[in-house]
Amino acid sequence: MNAEKVAAHIINWLKDYVGASGLKGFTVGVSGGIDSAVTSTLCARTGYPVIALNMPIHQASDQISRSSAHISWLCETYDNVTGHDVNLTPVFEQVKTTLPPDIQDGLTMANTRSRLRMITLYAFASHHRMLVTGTGNKVEDFGVGFYTKYGDGGVDISPIADLMKTDVYALGRYLGVSRDILSARPTDGLWEDNRTDESQIGASYEELEWAMAYEAGDKSQDITDHQKDVLDVYKKFNRANRHKMEPIPVCTIPGALKL
Numbered sequence: 001m002n003a004e005k006v007a008a009h010i011i012n013w014l015k016d017y018v019g020a021s022g023l024k025g026f027t028v029g030v031s032g033g034i035d036s037a038v039t040s041t042l043c044a045r046t047g048y049p050v051i052a053l054n055m056p057i058h059q060a061s062d063q064i065s066r067s068s069a070h071i072s073w074l075c076e077t078y079d080n081v082t083g084h085d086v087n088l089t090p091v092f093e094q095v096k097t098t099l100p101p102d103i104q105d106g107l108t109m110a111n112t113r114s115r116l117r118m119i120t121l122y123a124f125a126s127h128h129r130m131l132v133t134g135t136g137n138k139v140e141d142f143g144v145g146f147y148t149k150y151g152d153g154g155v156d157i158s159p160i161a162d163l164m165k166t167d168v169y170a171l172g173r174y175l176g177v178s179r180d181i182l183s184a185r186p187t188d189g190l191w192e193d194n195r196t197d198e199s200q201i202g203a204s205y206e207e208l209e210w211a212m213a214y215e216a217g218d219k220s221q222d223i224t225d226h227q228k229d230v231l232d233v234y235k236k237f238n239r240a241n242r243h244k245m246e247p248i249p250v251c252t253i254p255g256a257l258k259l
Contacts, residue, residue, distance in 0.1 A: 001167050003174035007042065010159050014046045017157060018131060025049030025080075026133045027125040029117055029152070031189050032066030034172050034181055035135040039160055040070070041175045043133055044078040051124050052081055057088045057113045060194040063187070066180050073178065084124070088116050110190035114151025125156075134158040137165050139205060143212040144234060145241025146188070146201060153244060165205035203233045211235075 025048040028040040043050045054067045071083035125132045134155030140146045141161045147153045186197040198204050211234035
């Protein structure tokens, strides 16, 4: 991948889109991970106003520090960027008091965290007339569906969703993203035990990218037992999360029934 040309292409795409939309700029959630770091930097390079939000909810200290450091770097490097810290922990705790204890399982509350962040992003974006900018990459968004529906999946535009995770890292190195972010193990930051993406999925992003390419290509090649296991993981997530990747089903009423 030619990182310089890919970056220029995405930046021009962002400029064209926001210009045609009539809106003023971009709102991005910054997590301390590579995807949001690259996305926010690309938005900053458009020259349009950017709001970068750090939205901790019982967050691990290293995630908070990486996010804060990246936002500080953005603000120092690009005069069109404004950073905000919005502590959503009290809001999350208040939501928990309104829900029956029996539905407060780990996955439900992890997704609730993500949806609280989506609400916050849209509050800022609506007030400032901006676009909520997604940070999902291709293997997450269209391979295993590793995101929260109407959480981090609730966005207006997705500038890096045609890039694999390894491409995002290459772009991050070109854009000058910090070594701390580049070396951090990917995590969605939605669990208090700070579990990684790989531990949740059961395969690395490099393995998932291989599986995604294999499924879309020639399946006649011989593969190892480990690769078969990776394929099983990929297909399990792809099948279970297909509802996130397809349009919402609409029940079409035959015209004769409407007469």
